[in-house]
Amino acid sequence: MAGIEEVAKKAGVSTATVSRALSGRGYVSEATRSKVRGAASELGYVVSSTASGLASGRTRNVGVVVPLLSHWYFSTVVEGAETALLRRGYDTTLYNLMGGEAERRSVFTHFLLRKRVDAVIAINLELTVDEVRALHDLRKPLVGIGGPIPDVPTLALDDFEVARLATSHLAGLGHRRIGHIGGGREFDIDFHLPTTRRRGYEVALADAAITLDERLIRPADFTMKGGYVAAKQLLGSPVDRPTAIFAASDEMAIGAILAARDLGLSVPRDVSIIGVDDNQQAPFFDLTTIAQFPRQQGETAVDLLLAELGESTTAPTDLNLPFELVVRGSTARPQE
Amino acid sequence: MAGIEEVAKKAGVSTATVSRALSGRGYVSEATRSKVRGAASELGYVVSSTASGLASGRTRNVGVVVPLLSHWYFSTVVEGAETALLRRGYDTTLYNLMGGEAERRSVFTHFLLRKRVDAVIAINLELTVDEVRALHDLRKPLVGIGGPIPDVPTLALDDFEVARLATSHLAGLGHRRIGHIGGGREFDIDFHLPTTRRRGYEVALADAAITLDERLIRPADFTMKGGYVAAKQLLGSPVDRPTAIFAASDEMAIGAILAARDLGLSVPRDVSIIGVDDNQQAPFFDLTTIAQFPRQQGETAVDLLLAELGESTTAPTDLNLPFELVVRGSTARPQE
DNA sequence: GTGAAAGCGCTAACAG
DNA sequence: CTGTTAGCGCTTTCAC
Numbered sequence: 121m122a123g124i125e126e127v128a129k130k131a132g133v134s135t136a137t138v139s140r141a142l143s144g145r146g147y148v149s150e151a152t153r154s155k156v157r158g159a160a161s162e163l164g165y166v167v168s169s170t171a172s173g174l175a176s177g178r179t180r181n182v183g184v185v186v187p188l189l190s191h192w193y194f195s196t197v198v199e200g201a202e203t204a205l206l207r208r209g210y211d212t213t214l215y216n217l218m219g220g221e222a223e224r225r226s227v228f229t230h231f232l233l234r235k236r237v238d239a240v241i242a243i244n245l246e247l248t249v250d251e252v253r254a255l256h257d258l259r260k261p262l263v264g265i266g267g268p269i270p271d272v273p274t275l276a277l278d279d280f281e282v283a284r285l286a287t288s289h290l291a292g293l294g295h296r297r298i299g300h301i302g303g304g305r306e307f308d309i310d311f312h313l314p315t316t317r318r319r320g321y322e323v324a325l326a327d328a329a330i331t332l333d334e335r336l337i338r339p340a341d342f343t344m345k346g347g348y349v350a351a352k353q354l355l356g357s358p359v360d361r362p363t364a365i366f367a368a369s370d371e372m373a374i375g376a377i378l379a380a381r382d383l384g385l386s387v388p389r390d391v392s393i394i395g396v397d398d399n400q401q402a403p404f405f406d407l408t409t410i411a412q413f414p415r416q417q418g419e420t421a422v423d424l425l426l427a428e429l430g431e432s433t434t435a436p437t438d439l440n441l442p443f444e445l446v447v448r449g450s451t452a453r454p455q456e
Numbered sequence: 457m458a459g460i461e462e463v464a465k466k467a468g469v470s471t472a473t474v475s476r477a478l479s480g481r482g483y484v485s486e487a488t489r490s491k492v493r494g495a496a497s498e499l500g501y502v503v504s505s506t507a508s509g510l511a512s513g514r515t516r517n518v519g520v521v522v523p524l525l526s527h528w529y530f531s532t533v534v535e536g537a538e539t540a541l542l543r544r545g546y547d548t549t550l551y552n553l554m555g556g557e558a559e560r561r562s563v564f565t566h567f568l569l570r571k572r573v574d575a576v577i578a579i580n581l582e583l584t585v586d587e588v589r590a591l592h593d594l595r596k597p598l599v600g601i602g603g604p605i606p607d608v609p610t611l612a613l614d615d616f617e618v619a620r621l622a623t624s625h626l627a628g629l630g631h632r633r634i635g636h637i638g639g640g641r642e643f644d645i646d647f648h649l650p651t652t653r654r655r656g657y658e659v660a661l662a663d664a665a666i667t668l669d670e671r672l673i674r675p676a677d678f679t680m681k682g683g684y685v686a687a688k689q690l691l692g693s694p695v696d697r698p699t700a701i702f703a704a705s706d707e708m709a710i711g712a713i714l715a716a717r718d719l720g721l722s723v724p725r726d727v728s729i730i731g732v733d734d735n736q737q738a739p740f741f742d743l744t745t746i747a748q749f750p751r752q753q754g755e756t757a758v759d760l761l762l763a764e765l766g767e768s769t770t771a772p773t774d775l776n777l778p779f780e781l782v783v784r785g786s787t788a789r790p791q792e
Numbered sequence: 793g794t795g796a797a798a799g800c801g802c803t804a805a806c807a808g
Numbered sequence: 809c810t811g812t813t814a815g816c817g818c819t820t821t822c823a824c
Contacts, residue, residue, distance in 0.1 A: 121593075121594070123817065123818090124817065124818060125817085133794075134795045134796075135795090135817090135818075135819090136794070136795060136796080136797095136819075136820075137793085137794060137795075138818095139818065139819055139820085140793095140820095143819085145819085145820090146794095146819095146820085147793055147794085148793070148794085149793060149794090152793080152794085166566055166569040166570045166571075167570060167817085167818075168510070168570060168571045168817055168818070169506075169570040169571055169572045170505075170506050170509035170510040170515060170571055170572070170817080170818090171510050171800090171816070171817035171818040171819090172817080172819075173506035173509075173510075173800090173818090174504070174506040174507050174510050174800045174801065174802085174816085174817080174818070174819090175799080175800050175817075175818045175820080176800085176818080176819055176820085177800080181549070181572065184550075188535075189531045189532075189534060189538070190531045190535050190736075190751075191531070192526065195525045195526045195527070195530075195531035196525075196526040198525060198550070199524075199525040199526050199552055199554065202551075202552045203552065203554065203555055203559075206551070206552075206555070206559065206562070211551075211567060211572055212549065212550050212551075213517070213547050213548065213549045213550070214548050214549070214550045215538075215547075215548075216535055216538045216539065216542075218535065218539065219539055219542070219543075223539075223542065229502075231542070231547060233500075233502040234502045234503060234504060234505040235504045235505055235506055236505045236506070236517065236547055258457070344737065344740050345740050348740070375740075381717070400526075401680065404679075404680050404681050404684070404711075415526075459801060459802090460801065460802060469810075470811045470812075471801090471802075471803090471811090472802095472803075472804080472810070472811060472812080473809090473810055473811075474802095475802065475803055475804085476803090476804095476810085479803085481804090482804085482809090482810095483809050483810085484809070484810080485809060485810090488809080488810080503801085504802070506800085507800070507801035507802040507816090508801080508802055508803075509802090509816090510800085510801080510802075510803090510818085511801075511802045511803040511804080511815080511816050512802080512803055512804080513816080571817095793824105794823100794824085795822100795823085795824085796821105796822090796823085796824105797820100797821095797822095797823105798822105799820090799821100800816105800817105800818090800820100801816105802815105802816090803815090803816085804813100804815095805812100805814090805815105806811100806812085806814105807810105807811090807812080807813105808809105808810085808812100
């Protein structure tokens with residue numbers, strides 16, 4: 121366990137110079153710098169993050185807070201953020217809020233305040249003003265994904281436009297009876313995502329001069345099973361059956377595909393189905409979907425954060441997250 | 457940002473007493489302790505983990521290293537570990553090695569050595585002796601999941617027995633032609649899991665006096681698509697088609713179910729299918745499987761680790777991870 | 793461009 | 809049971 125002193129001795133300089141040479145702060149001649157680097161690596165020296173953190177106030181550690189980890193979307197965002205942070209020399213400390221209110225309180229009143237992290241990324245979390253203030257008081261930059269969070273720069277997907285694009289794709293193919301799975305107000309957590317997507321669906325219908333039929337809208341819980349059950353309802357009746365379905369997530373869309381199959385309907389011949397996400401299973405089910413890019417979202421959040429920490433000059437200017445229609449085999453023109 | 461000094465003043469004691477009262481180390485009278493607690497919470501005092509870490513050598517932070525995060529198994533193990541750690545007052549710092557060799561090297565030669573963590577949990581990672589030594593030299597306890605790693609206590613699933621149990625379930629139902637998906641030596645990473653499971657399959661066949669038929673074994677890559685493709689091969693030919701399939705993972709088993717459906721075969725009437733994992737989709741597909749419990753695995757790893765850190769007396773004694781046959785609707789007796 | 797030295801905020805002997 | 813005090817290993821003025 122070599123310390124800075126030994127490196128200094130070996131390089132024939134002072135500890136102050138070693139610190140400057142290795143951290144890149146302050147002036148050091150190129151010659152000295154490489155001498156120090158050499159000594160450090162020969163000794164296997166790595167700065168102690170606790171000592172450095174105490175002295176400088178910077179920990180090179182970022183807290184990433186998620187409501188849940190064991191789901192494709194969240195684990196992929198975290199993966200993207202962790203990779204980007206590691207590349208910049210930062211560690212990632214993970215806080216999963218799944219445990220409920222008590223756990224959430226302890227994270228915000230204790231864990232995040234003990235100066236282990238320089239900044240925080242909050243993923244799909246509706247933070248209270250108190251939670252935001254606690255972090256602001258500590259001068260910890262905070263960025264969100266999936267916002268909006270008041271007073272916090274937040275990367276967000278335009279769910280309204282996403283839904284509108286998906287629905288327009290179906291309308292553009294010639295569908296007139298388009299069902300929707302996912303618009304239940306009872307699942308209106310997460311910044312009202314279900315309601316917003318439903319509004320996009322409704323507006324796209326209006327754009328195409330299609331009259332809204334409330335019976336074609338089924339609430340569901342964003343799981344494959346929920347999509348399956350909803351689609352069975354939608355597709356089960358032989359009269360006035362929709363020829364297309366916009367599901368607000370890929371999981372529900374895949375559930376709908378399986379429901380269609382179980383009903384003896386062929387996708388896309390008898391019914392077209394489109395989802396949202398482009399998750400890992402979408403290609404296998406040949407699902408047309410609106411892709412979002414969670415890994416990139418994590419990386420972009422890191423760019424934004426490092427800019428706030430003054431570590432970078434390339435702050436993303438557009439806080440709107442990209443999305444893209446991916447046309448695969450689950451959508452087609454309706455039959456004549 | 458109140459410091460320990462202010463708390464000490466407010467409580468009318470010394471900083472040392474505050475430290476003792478709050479950390480629980482050393483003797484403090486109950487009266488003093490509650491006085492200190494009161495003062496601390498009034499001031500919103502939270503110990504600085506950098507200062508505390510520097511002074512004590514303990515960071516109350518554990519590193520969790522995974523080869524990949526965006527997969528059900530890994531994110532669930534991490535979730536379990538994070539929850540258990542948070543409950544004990546520990547933070548979780550995540551290292552994802554997905555980036556390849558360079559990233560892996562930097563994690564082991566730099567990130568883990570900078571004294572940010574007290575201990576390390578390695579999930580499904582074949583650590584080199586150098587990597588283990590680097591950690592041992594720092595006196596950082598290390599526990600593995602999915603081992604074995606030399607010189608490291610490792611929680612592991614007995615893949616041989618898992619496969620044997622799955623195959624015996626099928627044989628016990630009366631199946632004689634039992635296929636296997638997943639035994640490819642070409643996917644033999646992860647401690648030879650595929651090969652071990654294949655051996656369990658072979659031994660179970662022998663137990664049931666069934667002659668091994670090499671044509672009934674198809675290698676696959678542990679994805680749904682891989683399972684689908686392999687099952688199509690296995691089930692496609694009308695003669696000598698297996699009446700049951702043991703897939704080495706639920707994802708492949710689900711792919712096999714979908715392949716059977718596409719071939720017009722009914723599960724379980726025409727073919728029984730069993731998987732391994734009990735992942736989140738298994739119930740939806742009514743899949744019989746050998747469950748493993750990744751969340752608990754993460755928690756158990758934490759128990760083991762905290763025992764090594766001297767924080768706990770309840771070290772798990774059995775390093776064999778539990779598994780369990782979950783019979784659902786995808787397996788049944790073969791047709792007469 | 794480099795060195796000397798004063799902390800950063802807490803913990804852990806040690807003494808009482 | 810509690811207070812005093814000397815660090816923990818760096819970073820950062822401030823001189824030079």
